Amino acid sequence: QQPVQSPQAVILREGEDAVINCSSSKALYSVHWYRQKHGEAPVFLMILLKGGEQKGHEKISASFNEKKQQSSLYLTASQLSYSGTYFCGTNGEYGNKLVFGAGTILRVKS
Amino acid sequence: DGGITQSPKYLFRKEGQNVTLSCEQNLNHDAMYWYRQDPGQGLRLIYYSQIVNDFQKGDIAEGYSVSREKKESFPLTVTSAQKNPTAFYLCASSMGGSVLTGNQPQHFGDGTRLSIL
Numbered sequence A: 001q002q003p004v005q006s007p008q009a010v011i012l013r014e015g016e017d018a019v020i021n022c023s024s025s026k027a028l029y030s031v032h033w034y035r036q037k038h039g040e041a042p043v044f045l046m047i048l049l050k051g052g053e054q055k056g057h058e059k060i061s062a063s064f065n066e067k068k069q070q071s072s073l074y075l076t077a078s079q080l081s082y083s084g085t086y087f088c089g090t091n092g093e094y095g096n097k098l099v100f101g102a103g104t105i106l107r108v109k110s
Numbered sequence B: 001d002g003g004i005t006q007s008p009k010y011l012f013r014k015e016g017q018n019v020t021l022s023c024e025q026n027l028n029h030d031a032m033y034w035y036r037q038d039p040g041q042g043l044r045l046i047y048y049s050q051i052v053n054d055f056q057k058g059d060i061a062e063g064y065s066v067s068r069e070k071k072e073s074f075p076l077t078v079t080s081a082q083k084n085p086t087a088f089y090l091c092a093s094s095m096g097g098s099v100l101t102g103n104q105p106q107h108f109g110d111g112t113r114l115s116i117l
Helices: none
Strands: A004-006 A009-013 A018-023 A030-036 A043-049 A054-056 A060-065 A070-075 A084-091 A104-109 B004-007 B010-013 B019-025 B031-037 B043-051 B054-057 B064-066 B076-078 B087-094 B112-116
Touching (some): A043 A070, B004 B087
Antiparallel strands (some): A018 A070, A043 A054, A060 A070, B031 B043, B043 B054
């Protein structure tokens, strides 16, 4: 079951904040976040694990509500380089297989 | 530098033809994955392999085949049975095999863009 991301797209000015949400209908072991720039490979940002452990990027924070099967990615003081499409990938079973959401397009303007 | 190499960058397929996309990694990762990405959509899993000589179907395996004879290599064949192969194909790898539960980041190659002639 594909997780649902919201919003589908967001436009910010430099320095503004954004929140991207990811919601699943299944119980989750972990949530991954990746950013992809146009025509390039997705780049790892963050993993949130059941039980509260996080691994990832220093300048980006995220939360994981295990009971609601939801995760949110917080981008603060956005920079032009933050532009791209953000994907969450959810893992609800044994192993490292992910199901990705459809993505949230983020555009930061100067 | 360690990484994942996909080749070719662009590939064209003729009607009725099988084509093979290459994916090689030197990260010493156990697990490898193939994803398909269509415009404006997320990544959909085609096949994945957690150890050498073993692989499993993902969500959209029909019309595709893979092999995992070496740890470093996970080639994907798009067969003539795949009627709509035009897409961006991404290969990824991660540490950990079957003992780990979603706690390893996936590292992606630069992708292969496949089109029909």
